[in-house]
Amino acid sequence: xxxxxxxxxxxxxxxxxxxxxxxxxxxxxxxxxxxxxxxxxxxxxxxxxxxxxxxxxxxxxxxxxxxxxxxxxxxxxxxxxxxxxxxxxxxxxxx
Numbered sequence: 768x769x770x771x772x773x774x775x776x777x778x779x780x781x782x783x784x785x786x787x788x789x790x791x792x793x794x795x796x797x798x799x800x801x802x803x804x805x806x807x808x809x810x811x812x813x814x815x816x817x818x819x820x821x822x823x824x825x826x827x828x829x830x831x832x833x834x835x836x837x838x839x840x841x842x843x844x845x846x847x848x849x850x851x852x853x854x855x856x857x858x859x860x861x862x
Contacts, residue, residue, distance in 0.1 A: 775830040780822035782835070782842040787816040793850030804853035811852065 790812050818838070821827040848855040 772830060775832060775835045776822050776827070779830050779835040779838055780819050780827075782838045783815040783822070784819035786838070786842040786845045787812050787819060789845050789850045790815075790852065793852075798851075798853075801853050801857075804857065807856060808852040 790808055793808070815838075818827065822830075844855055845852075
């Protein structure tokens, strides 16, 4: 039987890794540059990437179910916004 911590670690690591990758591969395609959105995207990429790497190398030992749920929901929101942090947090649509 799979331990709950292992299942949470897998879900958390996968969601953080996917979220980091999606934001890294975002293309502006002529959208207006927004410094605060870029800084927020940078911080989210660093934070989610760090969590994914720490889980992959077994340095992240205790995983909270609420944290995993938050990361899963944020990952779904990032994919729904196609990696556009400005649309995700500020509600702006890029043209």
